Amino acid sequence: MLDYKKPIPVPSDESKPYWAGLKERRLLIPRCDDCAKHWFPPSLYCPHCGSGKWRWAEASGKGRVFSFVVYHRVYHPGFAEEVPYAVAVIELAEGPRMISNISGIPTDRIVCDMPVEIDYVDITDEMTIPKFRPAGA
Numbered sequence: 001m002l003d004y005k006k007p008i009p010v011p012s013d014e015s016k017p018y019w020a021g022l023k024e025r026r027l028l029i030p031r032c033d034d035c036a037k038h039w040f041p042p043s044l045y046c047p048h049c050g051s052g053k054w055r056w057a058e059a060s061g062k063g064r065v066f067s068f069v070v071y072h073r074v075y076h077p078g079f080a081e082e083v084p085y086a087v088a089v090i091e092l093a094e095g096p097r098m099i100s101n102i103s104g105i106p107t108d109r110i111v112c113d114m115p116v117e118i119d120y121v122d123i124t125d126e127m128t129i130p131k132f133r134p135a136g137a
């Protein structure tokens with residue numbers, strides 16, 4: 001953790017509660033008070049109905065692989081020891097899609113629609129990032 005060499009996310013004002021939630025092992029995403037839909041990434045207005053009335057809601061952390069690619073080439077020196085690795089679009093059970101990595105499974109065994117669950121990874125003392133692993137693994 002102290003030797004983390006990859007880029008470290010810089011929270012925006014809109015996303016600070018999301019990052020604070022990850023630190024507490026909670027996946028917080030916006031949920032609209034008017035249409036009840038969730039979305040991601042965070043924004044000031046609901047992308048479904050335009051409402052500005054919403055709150056942070058705790059998501060289940062469960063989802064499915066919507067799509068993925070496997071990186072075989074090193075585009076950043078921090079990833080040199082990880083190739084090949086998967087970058088996936090995860091469709092959360094609540095509906096929104098987020099981009100993350102899939103770990104805990106060889107990349108040639110990852111398939112679309114595979115059930116996954118969140119894995120909270122501390123990369124520094126202050127920052128926790130979400131990754132996903134096969135559900136129940």
Ligand SMILES: [Zn+2]
Nearest residue numbers: 032035046049
């Ligand atoms: Zn809405």
